[in-house]
Structure formats: structure tokens, C-alpha cells
Amino acid sequence: MRIIKTAVKTFKYLYGLRFEVKGLENFKVGSPCVIVSNHQSILDMMGLMEILPDGCVQIAKKELLYTGSVGLVMYLGGVIFINRKSTSNAKMVMADVAKTMLSENVMVWIYPEGTRNGNGDLLPFKKGAFHLAIQAQVPVVPVVYSSFSSFYDRKKNLFTSGKIRVEVLEPIETKGLTPEDVTELTNRCYSTMRETFFRLSGLVNEPNGSARTHLQ
Ligand SMILES: CCCCCCCCCCCCCCCC(=O)SCCNC(=O)CCNC(=O)[C@H](O)C(C)(C)COP(=O)(O)OP(=O)(O)OC[C@H]1O[C@@H](n2cnc3c(N)ncnc32)[C@H](O)[C@@H]1OP(=O)(O)O
Numbered sequence: 001m002r003i004i005k006t007a008v009k010t011f012k013y014l015y016g017l018r019f020e021v022k023g024l025e026n027f028k029v030g031s032p033c034v035i036v037s038n039h040q041s042i043l044d045m046m047g048l049m050e051i052l053p054d055g056c057v058q059i060a061k062k063e064l065l066y067t068g069s070v071g072l073v074m075y076l077g078g079v080i081f082i083n084r085k086s087t088s089n090a091k092m093v094m095a096d097v098a099k100t101m102l103s104e105n106v107m108v109w110i111y112p113e114g115t116r117n118g119n120g121d122l123l124p125f126k127k128g129a130f131h132l133a134i135q136a137q138v139p140v141v142p143v144v145y146s147s148f149s150s151f152y153d154r155k156k157n158l159f160t161s162g163k164i165r166v167e168v169l170e171p172i173e174t175k176g177l178t179p180e181d182v183t184e185l186t187n188r189c190y191s192t193m194r195e196t197f198f199r200l201s202g203l204v205n206e207p208n209g210s211a212r213t214h215l216q
């Protein structure tokens with residue numbers, strides 16, 4: 001993954017992107033943890049590599065394993081593949097991950113929205129990352145990337161250079177939590193990350209839940 005990280009980090013120069021990072025010290029939990037971040041596009045791979053701590057594996061949809069050499073590189077990089085369409089299968093894989101992360105002292109990076117989302121807001125979170133953290137009794141470390149919409153429009157495939165703000169938030173402890181606490185933990189993480197997303201993106205969080213830029 002170190003090799004991948006170096007390779008992928010160079011893309012930011014190609015795309016004229018700059019990252020402004022805050023809170024890296026929050027990764028120093030001194031033990032395994034589950035890192036959760038918002039997911040906007042393939043460009044997130046650069047954001048991921050920009051701050052990826054050592055000893056951290058990612059959870060990816062298994063379709064990516066069959067994408068030729070990239071799939072092979074991901075496999076060699078230690079990426080864990082899940083079948084999003086089969087909850088029972090995904091649960092089994094994640095239960096194994098809970099054991100492995102403790103025995104091998106690794107962190108796990110998951111995109112709880114479960115899919116790319118360029119709509120300038122966060123999708124409701126899936127619960128797998130939070131079940132995993134509670135099963136392993138390890139902290140959840142939220143990471144938020146500001147909206148790409150100021151420089152990247154997927155529909156028009158428009159791309160200009162830009163700055164991406166990244167913030168690693170305080171770890172959320174799960175010691176003593178049980179599966180009954182998953183929904184509360186998910187919601188707590190969701191609201192903290194959504195608030196941070198709006199702040200970093202210069203968006204106003206409208207009372208009815210929609211978001212608009214200060215400029216409008
Ligand atoms: C130069 C070349 C370089 C090349 C190389 C570079 C890149 C090298 C880095 C690669 C990086 C890749 C990055 C890709 C990133 C993606 O591929 S993103 C898409 C894949 N990731 C995900 O989907 C993760 C998020 N999804 C989840 O965690 C979901 O919870 C799951 C586990 C998939 C299940 O999904 P679901 O069933 O659709 O939804 P969900 O509502 O969460 O669960 C349904 C029910 O099951 C329960 N449940 C869920 N999980 C569990 C569980 N583990 N235990 C018990 N119950 C559970 C829930 O509580 C819920 O029950 P209720 O509480 O409603 O009663």
C-alpha cells in the first residue's frame with residue numbers, strides 16, 4: 001500500500017489539487033480503529049492516499065476486484081472486498097475483519113455511504129462500519145473531505161484545479177457499547193460529519209436539511 005500511496009499521491013499535481021489537512025493527531029489512537037469518511041468520487045483515492053495511516057486497509061465493493069490490473073493492485077494492497085448486495089455475506093466478512101484487525105493490529109477505512117455521492121450532502125449511513133467498531137470494541141475515527149463541487153462536475157466532466165479541506169475528527173469510543181447502540185452511534189457520527197462537511201465546504205445547513213453555498 002505504501003507503493004500505491006506514493007503513486008496515487010502524484011495524481012494531485014496532475015489535477016492541480018491541494019489538500020489542507022487538520023487533525024492528523026486524531027489517528028494516533030495507539031490501537032486498531034475504524035476510520036469512516038464521506039465518498040464523492042474516484043478522486044477520493046487521492047484524498048485517501050494523502051492521509052492514509054500505515055497499517056490501514058480499506059473495504060471495497062467486490063466488483064472492483066474484477067477491474068483488471070487495478071483490481072489486482074488493490075488486492076495486493078490488502079483491500080478487503082465485500083458483496084454489498086448480500087448483507088449476510090457482508091456481515092460474515094466484516095465479522096472476520098473485526099477479529100483480524102485486533103490480531104494483526106490494523107485499522108480499517110470504510111465509506112459508510114456505501115457509494116459515491118456528488119450531490120453536495122451526505123447520504124444516510126450504512127451501519128456496517130459501526131457494527132464492526134462495536135464488535136471489535138475499537139474507536140471510530142471520522143474523516144471529512146470538503147465538497148468537490150467547487151472544481152469538479154462529474155456530469156459535465158469539468159475539472160479545474162482546487163483545494164480540498166480534510167479534517168480528521170476526534171475518535172468516538174465504543175468500549176462498553178453493544179449492537180443495540182449501533183443506530184445511536186451511526187446517527188451521532190453522521191451528524192458530526194455532516195456538520196463538518198458543510199463547514200469545510202462553505203455550505204449553509206438549511207433548516208429543511210438542504211444545503212446552499214454562502215454565495216447564493
Ligand atoms: C495506480 C493504480 C492504483 C490502484 C489502487 C488504488 C486504490 C487503493 C485503495 C482502494 C480503496 C477502495 C475504495 C472503494 C470504496 C467502495 O467500494 S465504497 C462501496 C463499498 N463499501 C461499503 O458498502 C461500506 C458501507 N456499507 C456497509 O457497511 C453496509 O452496512 C453493509 C455491511 C455492506 C451492509 O449493507 P446493507 O445491508 O445495504 O445496509 P445496512 O443498513 O448497513 O444493514 C442492513 C441491516 O443489517 C445490519 N448490519 C449491517 N452490518 C452488520 C454487521 N456487520 N453485523 C450485524 N448486523 C449488521 C444493520 O444493522 C441493518 O439492520 P437494522 O439495524 O436496520 O435492523
Ligand SMILES: CCCCCCCC/C=C\CCCCCCCC(=O)OC[C@@H](O)COP(=O)(O)O
Pocket residue numbers: 008011039041042043045046061064070114115116117
Ligand atoms: C477523474 C478520474 C481520474 C482520477 C484519478 C485519481 C487517482 C486514482 C488512482 C487510481 C485509480 C484506481 C482506483 C480504483 C478504486 C476506485 C474507487 C472508487 O471510487 O470506486 C467506486 C466505489 O467506491 C463505489 O462505487 P459506486 O459509486 O457504488 O459505483
